[in-house]
Amino acid sequence: MRHVSKRLLALALTAVMLLGMVPVVTTGSAQSGTATQSGTSQGGRTVLNFNNDWRFYEGDWPDADQVDADDSQWLYVNAPHSTIQYTPENYYHEDLGVFWYRRHFTMDPAMEGQQIILTFEGAMQEATVWLNGEELGVHQGGYTEFAFDISDKVKFDGENVLAVKLDTRPNTSFAPGKTNPDFQYFGGLYRDVYVTVTGDVHITDAIESDTVAGGGVFLTAKTEVENTGSSDASVTMVTEIVDGDSVVASKEDTQTVAGGEKYSFSQDLTVSNPRLWSVDTPELYTVRSILKMDGAVIDTVET
Numbered sequence: 001m002r003h004v005s006k007r008l009l010a011l012a013l014t015a016v017m018l019l020g021m022v023p024v025v026t027t028g029s030a031q032s033g034t035a036t037q038s039g040t041s042q043g044g045r046t047v048l049n050f051n052n053d054w055r056f057y058e059g060d061w062p063d064a065d066q067v068d069a070d071d072s073q074w075l076y077v078n079a080p081h082s083t084i085q086y087t088p089e090n091y092y093h094e095d096l097g098v099f100w101y102r103r104h105f106t107m108d109p110a111m112e113g114q115q116i117i118l119t120f121e122g123a124m125q126e127a128t129v130w131l132n133g134e135e136l137g138v139h140q141g142g143y144t145e146f147a148f149d150i151s152d153k154v155k156f157d158g159e160n161v162l163a164v165k166l167d168t169r170p171n172t173s174f175a176p177g178k179t180n181p182d183f184q185y186f187g188g189l190y191r192d193v194y195v196t197v198t199g200d201v202h203i204t205d206a207i208e209s210d211t212v213a214g215g216g217v218f219l220t221a222k223t224e225v226e227n228t229g230s231s232d233a234s235v236t237m238v239t240e241i242v243d244g245d246s247v248v249a250s251k252e253d254t255q256t257v258a259g260g261e262k263y264s265f266s267q268d269l270t271v272s273n274p275r276l277w278s279v280d281t282p283e284l285y286t287v288r289s290i291l292k293m294d295g296a297v298i299d300t301v302e303t
Contacts, residue, residue: 034104034159043290043300045202046111050103050118050162050193051079057100058083064100065130067161071102083124083168083187101164101189112156115198115228117205119147122191125174126167132160141174147208150195164189200229201257202299203291209262221267223289223301227257235298237265238290242302243275248285 034053041047055074063069083099107116120127124142128135131153139146154160168187170177196205204224227233234256241249251267275283291299 034106044199044298045300046197048195048197050105050195053103053105054079054081054189055102055104056081056188057102058097059100060098061100064102065128065133065135065163065165067133069102069163074100074102077101079189079193080186080191081188082190083166096168096170096187099166099168099188101166103162105160105162106158107154107156107160109156111197114151115200115202116149116151116154117147117196117198117208118150118162118193119145119196119205119207120164120189120191120193121145123164123166123189124168124187125171125176128165130163140171143175145191145207147205149208198299201225201227201233201235201291201293203289203301204262221251221269221287222264223267224262224264225255225257225291226262227259230259232256232258233293236292237267238292239265239267239269240288240290241269241271242286242288248272 054077055071056077057064057071057074061069064071081101084096118129118131118136120129120139122143122145123139125140127139127146129137129139129148131148131150132155134153136148136150136153137146166188202225204226209224209226221239223237223239225235225237227235234254236252236254238250238252240247249269249271251269253265253267255263255265257263271285274285275281277283287303289301289303290297
């Protein structure tokens with residue numbers, strides 16, 4: 001009887017392990033090719049994961065920036081994704097060139113009228129981005145993050161098509177720049193892609209904002225707030241320095257931000273007996289910026 005019980009337990013454990021290997025699709029159907037977006041909420045803002053459901057083509061493709069381009073036979077991939085496949089014979093990146101990514105998605109109509117920022121954490125090396133056939137911009141450099149405001153460009157009553165053309169050929173005008181580098185790097189959309197949704201009054205995005213020393217939270221405890229609405233808004237900025245589960249310093253200030261304007265809060269905080277970072281004790285603190293209006297939290301950013 002003991003042997004039978006052990007066999008049943010072993011079979012049960014094997015079944016659990018096999019089921020754990022089955023992928024779960026959470027953002028859409030691979031068969032339809034269109035992702036229905038859902039996201040995670042954090043303190044007044046929603047972050048949509050755009051890593052899944054990309055279509056990929058190796059080489060150039062005429063009119064791939066247009067909505068009606070036929071990408072049905074393209075390879076189905078998820079980001080992070082690399083266009084470079086390393087082998088002992090391909091150490092010097094012989095497969096550099098032009099590559100295309102396209103993503104079909106729909107947006108929740110309840111998000112219409114809110115601020116929507118599309119962020120790429122990294123794309124190697126020159127990236128040109130289109131949404132619904134309209135060029136959003138060009139980013140040069142494989143190591144830096146870039147973002148676009150798509151609030152008035154995304155559709156809520158049908159399918160959207162996001163297209164990215166990557167040119168991975170070396171260019172001495174931006175990093176990495178070498179023709180035959182003595183190091184290896186990834187190609188493609190090799191870091192996370194996501195969309196951030198906020199209300200009219202929100203903490204600005206550090207990359208998308210065009211304000212000098214603006215764009216959210218900095219180590220100097222300066223936090224930029226934008227009001228894209230038409231009416232003035234009285235808001236309260238609470239800045240906290242968090243150590244694990246404990247708040248070790250905080251500051252609260254209130255300011256009226258005019259409609260269509262930005263305001264940068266500057267707050268001084270002191271941490272008594274700080275735990276300093278070192279190689280042996282890599283201590284890290286979190287700066288939490290909480291934006292409130294009429295006593296309710298409307299946006300939160302942690303750095």
